[in-house]
Amino acid sequence: MIHANGKSVYRGIAVGPIVVLKKDDGQVKRRKAEDPEAEINRVNAAVKQAQEQLADLYEKAVKEVGESNAAIFDIHQMMLEDEDYLDAIYNTIRTEFVNAEYAVAVTGDNFSEMFAGMDDEYMKARAADIKDISIRLGKCLSGQSNGGFESEEPAIIVADDLTPSETVQLDKEKILAFVTVHGSTNSHTAILARMMNIPALIGVPINLEEVETGMQAVVDGFEGEVIFEPTDDILECANAKMQEEQEKQNLLKSLKGKENVTLDGRKINIYANIGSVSDIGYVLENDASGIGLFRSEFLYLGKSDFPTEEEQFQAYKQAVQTMAGKKVIVRTLDIGADKKADYFELGKEENPAMGYRAIRICLKQPEIFKTQLRALLRAAVYGNISIMYPMIISTEEVKRIFEIVKAVQEELDNDGIPYKLPEQGIMIETPAAVMISDELAELVDFFSIGTNDLTQYTLAIDRQNEKLDEFYNPHHKAILKMIRIVADNAHKCGKWVGICGELGADLTLTKEFVRMGIDELSVAPSMVLKLRKVIREMDISSD
Amino acid sequence: MKKFEYVIKDELGIHARPAGLLIKEAKKYESKITLSKDGKSVEATKLIAVMGMAIKCGQTVEVEISGNDEDAAFDGMKAFFEANL
Structure with a gap:
């Protein structure tokens, strides 16, 4: 038995004979x-x-x-x-x-x-x-041929490195997995392996002289390991894992393109949360009906200066165009607390979670905010964009935001730049916002409940503090009650309400959320189809 | 001779695929088109040289065009950068 580890570029399992x-x-x-x-x-x-x-x-x-x-x-x-x-x-x-x-x-x-x-x-x-x-x-x-390998049965390809043309020339039906000694996760071989949904390990330190064509092997893309000549136990275990994975994949595939509707006909939108334009591929791959939380911080973090209007405009435009008419909800700058960029010169705070962050920065430094708003309004011409403001605690804040939006519209009018005023909503993530959600609902187009911060502020528990784990209950009645209050107040005004925090993806709560009439759940792309499955198997008419 | 500056917005910079498209665009014109960054210049019709510049997102490139069809080339190249990079 020879055992080696490498970088996995596609999570999957393969068992079979190797071809070196x-x-x-x-x-x-x-x-x-x-x-x-x-x-x-x-x-x-x-x-x-x-x-x-x-x-x-x-x-x-x-x-x-x-x-x-x-x-x-x-x-x-x-x-x-x-x-x-x-x-x-x-x-x-x-x-x-x-x-x-x-x-x-x-x-x-x-x-x-x-x-x-x-x-x-x-x-x-x-x-x-x-x-x-x-x-x-x-x-x-x-005068040599450029042909690939010939194999009667499907096999695991083991090589020093594969060039892109070698990879594509291989007969897809005959490949179970790739294992290469060299190569990078940016190589086209890695990219193609991902596209072809084939487990692939690269950078595996094995001696090609020690393995030979015909040997059995197990490639585990989850663990990033390959085992040549595995024992019967390992083989059995891998076969079971492979079958389980296959069933899961088939199930998920069968859910693609299906509606998010319960057995008794209640519909709900499932959107995805993303942190950069490059994540949009996962959104589409997992068939989300929109983007429920597009964190705009990626434009600001890891930079040495503020992103320009043009830079932001291009990113938003690309996002809405790629989503082709599906909703893209962009949350405006939510920097501060644990997310910092030096050029903001935020200074040290005793209690950053309750400090100078998100909409507070935008209202105190409107020039930063205006740049982002201009980019968003301009990008709205190209697709279905919505804007969402974080960390709201009062109606006055919303009114101040709308004044700034109005000023931005006037500027754009004067400059003769085309724009559209998109749907505007707020995050409900402070207990204050929950308590006045009836008044807030009259001002805005929608609510999105950010359960992570809402839980932290309501329970007064810092989630980074491990000592508090025993006190932390994400299903605390207080939180669920708050979500119900917010949903009721939104619906009374004819506004829609979504959940974009971690609770949205908590499958044990999905039924309760549907019962409350939550209109949208925004979750990690990988959770979209799992959530769809739960919803499609649910019947709330009987209870 | 005409020239313009452009700040790259594509997250990956001028990577293989846009470099390929850039070369195709540049070859449409008779004019000599050069790309410069940090004092280094290459001809925009040479793929490997353009890729060798390793131009990244956020960097500024200068595009210089001279020749008989420089007006058309200027408009074409400018539009190309704006649409693809």
Whole structure:
């Protein structure tokens, strides 16, 4: 039994025989070329042949993994036309009087070293693309085929590293998993593995001489481990885990595209919480009907200065366009407490959770707030955006916000910039807001209950403090009562109400929330379909 | 000769795919188009060189265009940056 760990790029389990793909040693012989121009003609012919292969690969990849993931083969074709790359090959041939194969290999090494030396992980991973095209060119020159592996039955591919073209050339039906010694999570192989839903481990420190084709292995993408020649116990355990996972996946797949409706016909919206534009992929993958909480802090954190209006506008615009008409609720700046950025110069506070944060910063420093509002109003032209204000405790605050929004509208009118005034709601996350939710409901379009802060403020328990765990009860009656009060007050005014805190994803409370008439639950993308399942199996007419 | 500056907004910077699109756009014009960042310049028609600049989100690039069709190239490149980067 050989056991090794690596980085998992897709969470799944595979059990089966392995196929070890060994590269030929790659040693290219240096020969003296009497006629450099003849070698250059060979290079040009090989480039043409490689281009044709890549065009075919592109077509294959578009069908299997979609256009945006296939684009890499388009890039490979362009790299092969790159003047600098070709000139380097030609010059090597002309000045050193060497054969085409050698010139291609040397040039490929030089260019891929340039990328490998960059301080950017993404660009480092591009070294593999240069190697890939150089190897392809080398094979075209020497007349070798670029074929993948041949296997009768589905197998786990074990290799030193796989180039993107090797990955796509493999027959998908015959692959159970990938295990590679090298590679990065940014490599196209990793990206493709995720797209193909195949367990993949990379950076696994194994000696390829110690494993051989035909051995049994277990790849566990949850634990990031691979076991060659597993014992019967491990095998049995893995098979059980695999079956369980399969059932779960099938179930979830069968729920995609279905309505969130109870057996007795009550409908509820399930939206997703996200923290950056790049999370939108998960939202769509998990079939959420909208984004219920788009934390805008990502635009501010990890920066050295305030994000510009244009930067914010682009991010919001991209989000609403990607969501194509589905609702995107953006929470305005909620910085302070545990989320800080130096340039805000917030200073140290005795009690930051109750300190200078969120809407308080926005009202005291309206210039920061206005920039965000301008970006949001402009982005509203491109899709279905809603704005949500955090940490509200009074009607006066809401009125002050609306005055600022009005000023922003006037500015935009004067500048002749197109905008739309979106739906505006508030977070209910302080006991004060709960108590006056009847008055607040008259002012705003919707409520979203932030249960994390609401619980902390209501129970007076700091959730970061482990000593308090025994006192902390997330299902405390006080909280549930408050949620009911807020829901009733919203509905009395004909406004909708959602929950975007952790309680929203608590499956033991879903039934109670539906009974209260909660209109929307916003949860982590991975929880959307689980919640849908619970709702579709629920009947509240009998109780 | 015409030129403009642009602050990259794409989260990933000029990574492989937009670099590819950029090169295709630049090749449409007869004018010579160069990209500069921090005193380093490359021709916008050279994919590997453009990727080699490792231009990241938030960085400013200068695009310089000179040639017979520089007006069209200026408008085209500007629109391309705004729409894709």
